[in-house]
Amino acid sequence: MDKPTQEPRTTLSEEDIEMISVKSRIPPFWRDKPRLWFAQFETMVSNQKLSEEAKFGLAVAQLDKVDVEQISDIILSSARTGRFEALKTRLLSVYEESENKQLQKLLNEVELGDQRPSQLLRRMRDLARDKMPDETLRMLWMSHLPSSTRAVLAVSETSKLDSLAAMADKMSEQMKEVNSVCFLTQPC
Incomplete structure (x- = not known):
């Protein structure tokens, strides 16, 4: 009788487990509060010692199609450096209200x-x-x-x-x- 072949067991390191845990806790991107989302995201991944490219990948995974369309040139670019900062800058410029609009809200709309x-x-x-x-x-x-x-x-x-x-x-x-x-x- 032949012995059943066993698949080799792969064990996850503590780093892998922690990374999976962080990925599962990152919320979908908040168009209405992009600066706050990036602050939370960067806090969550700060102790992971991730490369900028890894942070870029994690952030892109939390974007909807409409958000990805705003950064399609960054995603499709052959450059592999500075993409996370470029993504952050672009999404902040697209979704964040201007200083004038925020000041107007401060003066006229808060109650x-x-x-x-x-x-x-x-x-x-x-x-x-x-x-x-x-x-x-x-x-x-x-x-x-x-x-x-x-x-x-x-x-x-x-x-x-x-x-x-x-x-x-x-x-x-x-x-x-x-x-x-x-x-x-x-x-x-």
Whole structure:
């Protein structure tokens, strides 16, 4: 009786396993937030010590057809150096809003709505992209807060935006609790 032939076992190294794990965690490309997607992507692959070409391949794998069409010349190029940076630069230029558009959104379109004051501040910082001094951003941010919150923050000893945002979050939370208790017991 013949012995069945065994296929040679291939074992994956820890590096291979980690690479597979990283590949599976990289989300599809975000057209609405390309800079944030690249920041997340680069953070995820940073400890992999990948070549630029390997990063290029991983990034291309996360693109839809419409995105690939935007970089077809880079993909088809015979050059094999600098392709990841070229891909990143191209996709940012295609999908990211201009500084003027972001400034316009910052000045005209942001509102507190249902978000916390600290979330509003982060959104405004994202739109301002270090193009606006903190003092100006603070005034603009505070103008979107309820007048009672503005009054308390105006007399606060701290001038750090993050500290003010944390205080505003606490005030907002307290106001919601007061309003819910007030609603349950009697009209306020």
